[in-house]
Amino acid sequence: MTLSVDIRKRMGEFLLDVRFEAENEVLALLGSSGCG
Numbered sequence: 001m002t003l004s005v006d007i008r009k010r011m012g013e014f015l016l017d018v019r020f021e022a023e024n025e026v027l028a029l030l031g032s033s034g035c036g
């Protein structure tokens with residue numbers, strides 16, 4: 001199984017542009033507070 005992520009978000013002058021794929025891996029996404 002493959003997880004494909006493609007995010008593009010503009011907030012004022014800030015642009016978030018993220019793209020990645022994870023295949024047969026353990027993946028954790030953590031925020032600034034440590035919550036995922």
